[in-house]
Amino acid sequence: MTSAKPVRRLRSSMPVNRRNAKARPYAVASAVAIGTLAAMALINRNLAKKAEHKNPPTGRFFDVNGVRLHYVERGSGEPLVLLHGNGSMIQDFESSGLVDLAAKNYRVIVFDRPGFGHSDRPRNVVWSPDAQAELIKQALKRLDVSSTVVLGHSWGASVAVALALKNPDLVRGLVLASGYYYPTARPDVIAMGAPALPLIGDILSHSLSPLISRAIWPLMMAKIFGPRSVPKKFEAFPKEMALRPSQIRASAAESALMIPDAFKLRNQYADLKMPVVIIAGEQDRLIDIDTQSARLHSEISQSKFHRVPGNGHMIQQTATDQVMLAIREAASPSKLEAAE
Template identity: 50%
Template sequence: MSRRAYVVAAAALAASAVAVALRTREARSQHPPLGRLMEVDGVRLHYLEAGSGEPIVLLHGNGSLIQDFAASDLVRLLAQTHRVIVFDRPGYGYSDRPRGRSWSPAAQAELLAKAAARLGAERVHLLGHSWGTLVALEWALRRGDGVRSLTLASGYYFPTPRLDVVLASGPAVPLLGDLMRFTLTPLLARLAWPGLLRKLFGPAPTPKQFREVPRALVLAPLALRASAEESAAMIPAASALTERYRDLDGPVLIVTGDGDRIVDHRRQSRRLHDLLPQSRLLVLEGSGHMVHHLEPRRIAEAVLAQTRPASA
C-alpha cells in the first residue's frame, strides 16, 4: 500500500471516529437516563423503577438496554400490581463496564443482586431475556433464597455451534476491535440494522414501539464492546451452566417463540423444560426472538401467575 493510500485510510478512520463520537453525544442528549444512577462495587449502574409491591427484576439481552423493556409495554403491565426494577446491564445504556474485571453471567448476577438489595429488593421475581437468562440463572443458582420465581424468555441454555457468535465477537478483540468500534463498526452496524431487526422479530414484523429504542445508544462504542464480549462468552457460559440446571429450586417459567430465528427453541427452551420437572413452558406461535414486544400481555399474565401463592 502506498503512503498516499495510508493517509487516505487514516483520514477515513478519523472522519468515522468523529461521526461516531458526534452521533453518540447526540443520542445521549436526546435520550437522557430514564431512571436513576447508583454505584455498587465501584460500578455505576442505571436503573428504572415503576409500580409498587413485590419486586420483579427485568434483565435485558445482548446489545440491548432499559428502553427495550420500557417500550414493550411489559413494564407498564407488570407495574400495575408489582414493583418493577429494570437495570441497564454493565456496558449498556448508562451503566459502566470497567475493563480488567470479569463480566461473566455469574459476576453480573452478583453485582445486580447487590444493587437490588441496596434498593430494598432482597427477594425478587426474576425475568431474563436472551443473554439476560444466563445472568438470571446464575442469580437464581447462587442466591436461591432470594429468588421467588424465575422467568426465562428466548434463552440459550445448551452449547451448540454458532457461527454468528464468532462473527459478532470482533469488537472484543484488543486494539483492532477497539479501533473498529470507535470508527467503522457503528457505521456498518447502522447499515445492517434493518436486517438485524427482521431476524430478531421475524416471522412477525417489527412493532412500531421499537422505534423508541435509541439505536445510537445500542451502537455506541462501549455497548459494542459489551455485546462482543458477551457473544464470545455465550457458549462457554451455557456450557458451565448445563450441569447445574437440576439444582434450580422454585417455580420456573420458560417462554419461547416458535419462530425464533436467533435460538432454536426446540434445542434450547423445550430441552430445558424437559430437564426441569417444576417448569412451565409457554410457546408463543408466530413469535420470534423478541417475545416481550410481540406478546407482552401474555407474558405479563404468565409472570404474574408465577408470583401468586400456589393456593391462590
C-alpha cells in the same frame, strides 16, 4: 581507480531508490486508511454524544462495586426484576409496555446491565453471567430487596439463571424468555464477537462497526422480530444509543461469552428449585427453541414451558400479555393452578 568511485556510488544508490519507490504507495495507502478510520471514529463519537443528549437517563444511579449502575423503578408491591438481552437496554421493556403493565401489581425494577444504556462497564472485569449476577445481587441489597421474581430475556436469561443458582433465597420465581442455555456451533456468534478483541476490537467498535450496524439495522430487526413485523411501539426504542461504540463493544463481548458461559452452566439447571417458567417464540430465528428452551424444560422438573406460536425472539415486544402471564405464573403458581 578514482574514476570508478562515482560509478560504484551510483550503482549502490539504485536499489535504495527502487525500494523507496516501491514503499511509497504503501505509505500513502496506510496514511489514507488511518485517516479514514480516524474520520469514522470522530463521526461515531459525535453521533454517540448526540444520542446521549437526546436520550437522557430516566431513572436513578448508584455505584455498586465500582460500577455506576442505572435503573428504573416503578409501581409497588412484590418486587419484580427485569434483565434485558444483549445489545438492548431499559427502553426495550419500557417501549414494549411490560413495565407499565407489571407496575400495576408489582414493584418493577429494571436495570441497564453493564455497558448498556447509561450503565458503566469497567474493563477490568470479565462481565460473565456470574459477574453480572453478583452486581445485581448487590444492587438489590441496596434497594432493600430480599426476595423477588426475576425475568431475563435472551442474554439476560443467563444472568437470571446465575443469580438464581447463587442466591436461591433471593430469587423466589424465575421467568426465562428466549434464552440460550446449551452450547452449540454458532459461527455467527464468533463473528459478532470481533469488536471485543484487544486493540483491533477498539478500532472496529469506534470506526467500522457502528456504521455497518446502521446499514444492516433493518435486516437485524427483521431477523430478531421475525416472523412478526417490527411493532410501531418499538419506535420508542433509542436505536442511536444501541449504535454507540461503547455499547457495540459491550454487545460483542457478550456475544463472545455466550457459548463458553452456556458450556459452564449446562449441568447446573437441575439445581434450580424455585418456580421456573420458560417462554419462547415458536419461530425464533436466532435460537432453536427445541435444543434450548424445550431441553431446559426437560431438565427442570418443576418448570413450565410456553411456546408462543407465530412469534420470534422478541416476545416481550410481540407477545407482551403472554410474558406478563408467565410473570404471574412464576410469582404465584398455586393461584394460577387453582384458577385453571
